[in-house]
Amino acid sequence: MSTYGAMPEQPNEYDNIQEEYDRFQLEPKRRITAKERIKEQFKLNALVAEFIGTFSLTLTLGLVVPQIQANGRNIKMPILPLSVVMVLSTNIEMFRDISGSHFNPAVTFGNLLRGSIGLVNSFFYVVAQLLGGTAGVAVADRIIRRTFNYNYDFFVVLPNSNAPTSVILGGEFIFSFLLVLGMLYVTSHKESENRNSLVGISVASVVGAGIFAVGGVTGACFNPAVATGSAIVNTLYHVKSVIDWNPMSALFYYWIGPMAGGFVAAIVYFIIAPSEFKRFYQEWHPIKLLL
Numbered sequence: 001m002s003t004y005g006a007m008p009e010q011p012n013e014y015d016n017i018q019e020e021y022d023r024f025q026l027e028p029k030r031r032i033t034a035k036e037r038i039k040e041q042f043k044l045n046a047l048v049a050e051f052i053g054t055f056s057l058t059l060t061l062g063l064v065v066p067q068i069q070a071n072g073r074n075i076k077m078p079i080l081p082l083s084v085v086m087v088l089s090t091n092i093e094m095f096r097d098i099s100g101s102h103f104n105p106a107v108t109f110g111n112l113l114r115g116s117i118g119l120v121n122s123f124f125y126v127v128a129q130l131l132g133g134t135a136g137v138a139v140a141d142r143i144i145r146r147t148f149n150y151n152y153d154f155f156v157v158l159p160n161s162n163a164p165t166s167v168i169l170g171g172e173f174i175f176s177f178l179l180v181l182g183m184l185y186v187t188s189h190k191e192s193e194n195r196n197s198l199v200g201i202s203v204a205s206v207v208g209a210g211i212f213a214v215g216g217v218t219g220a221c222f223n224p225a226v227a228t229g230s231a232i233v234n235t236l237y238h239v240k241s242v243i244d245w246n247p248m249s250a251l252f253y254y255w256i257g258p259m260a261g262g263f264v265a266a267i268v269y270f271i272i273a274p275s276e277f278k279r280f281y282q283e284w285h286p287i288k289l290l291l
Contacts, residue, residue, distance in 0.1 A: 046099035053103040054132030062140025081208035089200035106262035110180040113266035133229030171218035172257025175210035180265035227254035
């Protein structure tokens with residue numbers, strides 16, 4: 001018979017972990033206040049990126065378009081879509097890891113429906129885009145008017161007067177849909193995380209193709225921030241116009257068409273990549289209520 005008693009039970013290294021977990025589960029969870037949620041979502045660096053990206057886009061358009069018009073050339077000549085593709089692709093590559101490179105309320109709306117951006121943050125994004133768009137057009141306006149003694153409204157974003165409303169909205173919708181769908185995939189899809197430098201060019205090329213395709217029909221805006229910036233500046237500095245027009249009259253087309261395109265793009269992305277929605281699922285996810 002052994003003279004030794006039973007061996008003392010060795011402590012289990014996982015006991016403390018389990019106790020901590022049980023205590024955490026029993027503790028009441030503190031409700032996050034609205035102020036804390038807003039502070040959490042407010043990202044100044046992302047808003048600055050959105051402002052700069054939209055500013056540089058509208059600045060480029062505001063400088064290129066009047067020079068084409070002043071020279072009596074066709075506005076659909078390659079210099080316009082090429083300049084848009086170059087500045088947009090550069091901005092996408094530069095800011096995609098900071099803000100997601102939206103630069104467009106329609107893209108922000110698509111990301112909101114997808115769940116990759118919060119409601120409060122999306123509001124700040126749109127404000128930054130509108131401010132950047134307006135500032136870019138205003139700076140271009142001063143440069144063009146002081147350099148070329150330009151006395152007409154410049155960078156006029158208007159559809160063809162002979163095009164019916166359904167055609168204008170349809171053209172804006174189609175290319176905005178393609179733009180937002182492409183942005184949803186290449187900027188955040190898990191299979192495109194190891195993406196290369198062609199991402200910016202591939203997305204920006206959709207805008208360039210849209211300018212070639214429907215520029216003479218819809219005005220090829222695809223971006224409410226660009227249209228709003230043009231309308232505000234031309235309203236404030238309205239001198240005289242070669243045509244009878246109201247700077248605010250076309251905003252209906254350039255908000256409804258692109259935003260509808262962003263909405264449908266989010267639905268289509270949900271259908272073709274449902275796992276991506278699970279990845280970014282949040283407390284409020286409106287797309288799940290629709291399908």
